[in-house]
Amino acid sequence: MPVQFNHTIVHAKDKRESATFLADILGLDAPTSYGPFMVVQVSNDVSLDFADDHGPVHPQHYAFLVEESEWDEIFGRIRERGLDYWADPGRNRPGEFNTNDGGRGVYWEDPNGHFLEIITRPYGSAG
Ligand SMILES: [Fe+2]
Structure with missing residues (x-):
């Protein structure tokens, strides 16, 4: 199995x-x-x-693969809420999204500092 x-x-x-x-x-x-x-x-x-958690939360990274239409909706909600977002995990490109692997991706934080990501194409899928 x-x-x-x-x-x-x-x-x-x-x-x-x-x-x-x-x-x-x-x-x-x-x-x-x-x-x-x-x-x-x-x-x-x-x-x-x-x-x-009953102590400091250690931020982790959680990434979600979404459809193109879902990406538009989610990105819209990120912007509506005025959340900070980045095109890259190093946070060097604030206010941008990426087009890695021929899709779109963006990073933002949850209330604990967990680093969230949505992508429309899996890493490396462009070949
Ligand atoms: Fe990631």
Whole structure:
């Protein structure tokens, strides 16, 4: 049986705020509660299970592959909210997006400093 990535825990200062932020920005269903987690489900059967951390949150990187039309909607929400965004992971190109691999990509932060990314083409897919 092939191995499939199923879920991960996302540490947050406020799991409800952070899970709702992600779900709203990405246009996903509202988070659901499961045990100590607030769960955000994405379409390839993977969930991000937000948990309250009781110390400093160490920012991680989470990237999402989206359709072109979804990219427009998500990028629109990032700009509507006045969030900072960058074309690159080094944050050297603020206020821009990239066209890597013949698609589009952009980075922004969640309320914990987790570094989020949307791309329309997987890394390296341009050949
Ligand atoms: Fe990435």
